[in-house]
């Protein structure tokens with residue numbers, strides 16, 4: 651049996667977040683010395699910190715919230731593909747990839763090299779790719795990038811197109827040393843009732 655591999659960014663003070671968004675903060679708000687029995691921590695963070703999922707409510711006021719998402723999306727077989735040196739993820743880049751019998755696709759671009767700094771530019775998903783992925787049965791798309799759209803995009807064409815095609819989004823994976831192939835994935839969101847997104851602990855295991 652292969653071992654589970656952690657493909658999540660560590661949540662830590664000072665970690666990079668979307669420009670202008672809430673910095674990640676963990677502190678012990680009620681220390682052992684004061685309570686007499688326990689350390690109790692306190693978190694402040696954006697729901698889009700590190701490795702996380704987007705709920706459709708993130709980009710659509712009428713969209714589903716985290717609690718409405720089917721947990722079955724986030725556990726099961728996944729294919730990892732490596733697309734190094736791409737500036738976009740479109741039909742050309744995905745051409746010839748066999749996605750037979752798998753509904754989760756994780757794309758390793760290696761583009762976000764220094765995970766201590768937010769990237770300046772990233773490859774983005776082309777709307778036509780969403781169509782292709784949906785036709786191939788993909789329901790969850792994960793990337794080693796902080797967005798599926800260009801960082802300065804206001805239209806968020808890829809977010810919307812993926813959502814329209816029934817494809818859910820997982821962002822900020824760590825896939826540096828992960829070779830292509832078939833894995834099992836588990837990346838469950840927290841049950842945040844009104845959530846527009848949620849951090850996840852994403853893990854994979856080679857099949």
Ligand SMILES: Nc1ccccc1C(=O)C[C@H](N)C(=O)O
Pocket residue numbers: 668671696698704708796797798799821
């Ligand atoms: N946190 C933000 C603040 C302002 C504008 C966008 C974001 C995002 O998080 C977008 C990104 N595509 C995301 O889903 O993580």
Ligand SMILES: [Zn+2]
Pocket residue numbers: 698702703704796821847
């Ligand atoms: Zn997000």
Ligand SMILES: [Zn+2]
Pocket residue numbers: 704796797798809819821
């Ligand atoms: Zn997003």
